[in-house]
Amino acid sequence: xxxxxxxxxxxxxxxxxxxxxxxxxxxxxxxxxxxxxxxxxxxxxxxxxxxxxxxxxxxxxxxxxxxxxxxxxxxxxxxxxxxxxxxxxxxxxxxxxxxxxxxxxxxxxxxxxxxxxxxxxxxxxxxxxxxxxxxxxxxxxxxxxxxxxxxxxxxxxxxxxxxxxxxxxxxxxxxxxxxxxxxxxxxxxxxxxxxxxxxxxxxxxxxxxxxxxxxxxxxxxxxxxxxxxxxxxxxxxxxxxxxxxxxxxxxxxxxxxxxxxxxxxxxxxxxxxxxxxxxxxxxxxxxxxxxxxxxxxxxxxxxxxxxxxxxxxxxxxxxxxxxxxxxxxxxxxxxxxxxxxxxxxxxxxxxxxxxxxxxxxxxxxxxxxxxxxxxxxxxxx
Numbered sequence: 131x132x133x134x135x136x137x138x139x140x141x142x143x144x145x146x147x148x149x150x151x152x153x154x155x156x157x158x159x160x161x162x163x164x165x166x167x168x169x170x171x172x173x174x175x176x177x178x179x180x181x182x183x184x185x186x187x188x189x190x191x192x193x194x195x196x197x198x199x200x201x202x203x204x205x206x207x208x209x210x211x212x213x214x215x216x217x218x219x220x221x222x223x224x225x226x227x228x229x230x231x232x233x234x235x236x237x238x239x240x241x242x243x244x245x246x247x248x249x250x251x252x253x254x255x256x257x258x259x260x261x262x263x264x265x266x267x268x269x270x271x272x273x274x275x276x277x278x279x280x281x282x283x284x285x286x287x288x289x290x291x292x293x294x295x296x297x298x299x300x301x302x303x304x305x306x307x308x309x310x311x312x313x314x315x316x317x318x319x320x321x322x323x324x325x326x327x328x329x330x331x332x333x334x335x336x337x338x339x340x341x342x343x344x345x346x347x348x349x350x351x352x353x354x355x356x357x358x359x360x361x362x363x364x365x366x367x368x369x370x371x372x373x374x375x376x377x378x379x380x381x382x383x384x385x386x387x388x389x390x391x392x393x394x395x396x397x398x399x400x401x402x403x404x405x406x407x408x409x410x411x412x413x414x415x416x417x418x419x420x421x422x423x424x425x426x427x428x429x430x431x432x433x434x435x436x437x438x439x440x441x442x443x444x445x446x447x448x449x450x451x452x453x454x455x456x457x458x459x460x461x462x463x464x465x466x467x468x469x470x471x472x473x474x475x476x477x478x479x480x481x482x483x484x485x486x487x488x489x490x491x492x493x494x495x496x497x498x499x500x501x502x503x504x505x506x507x508x509x510x511x
């Protein structure tokens with residue numbers, strides 16, 4: 131009997147699986163994942179790396195019996211080698227073939243690995259990566275993180291809190307330039323510098339090995355090197371099915387359907403409409419939404435339009451920072467409060483109103499602002 135096959139056991143795939151059951155899907159639900167074991171919280175890997183308990187029991191999304199009680203099958207430790215949309219089959223690396231009525235691609239992404247980066251320099255994506263990085267930082271007595279994005283800064287904060295030296299090498303003019311307005315980027319850079327982190331913007335790495343990075347100005351920065359340069363979407367399974375793919379990922383419509391009938395995409399790998407984003411909450415929201423679309427399509431009902439407001443958060447040195455909407459969009463930036471005091475709301479508005487916001491130490495304000503943005507989209511939060 132064929133049912134719904136989900137490729138990817140991250141939060142998007144896991145949320146899709148449990149939402150399918152919650153929405154009344156009664157056929158087989160199978161989740162295929164390259165990692166062994168059940169889904170877990172990847173956010174735990176960077177937000178408190180050196181002190182966090184990364185045991186399976188601590189970071190798993192649900193206990194094994196949760197999935198068993200819902201008759202959700204996990205096929206782990208295997209990759210998808212081919213998708214045949216005409217026969218509606220998925221071929222796995224162990225030779226098995228799974229039939230499907232609907233296929234959800236929640237394949238996520240893989241770390242960006244430039245040619246100048248030594249193969250042995252780790253990037254953070256899995257719990258195995260986290261364990262390896264933690265041991266390396268401790269052994270080498272400090273961290274050199276290449277990339278000043280959210281993951282890089284969270285790793286820096288965790289390492290600094292453990293009393294170890296940290297250098298952040300960011301090629302751009304500011305840290306987090308793709309995520310927050312310049313004023314917030316400056317605040318975060320200062321937050322790290324005030325705690326001893328060497329934040330070097332405009333730092334062009336020309337080569338890096340596990341013990342150090344060489345810059346284009348001739349200097350070498352030593353320590354346990356970790357690459358935090360972002361990700362590229364895993365689109366191999368989609369390409370094998372003939373699904374439309376762009377540089378940003380698998381193209382989806384407003385219901386998270388791909389260009390091929392019966393195939394859907396969600397999470398980091400999806401792009402188009404409201405689906406863009408590389409954050410935990412977005413993957414979770416899309417996982418639930420794609421499941422509702424699948425159930426509606428299988429039942430012959432109109433599928434709901436996905437219109438969630440993007441959201442992300444980080445905790446650094448005890449400061450809660452939340453982002454909603456599009457805080458780096460072109461617009462007028464206003465600051466309420468004082469960033470220096472760790473309590474402020476930064477809003478970005480355009481001709482038609484609020485575009486996005488960042489809150490520092492004001493979680494309740496972030497919820498209110500997201501509700502305002504959602505009202506304009508007709509979304510629920």
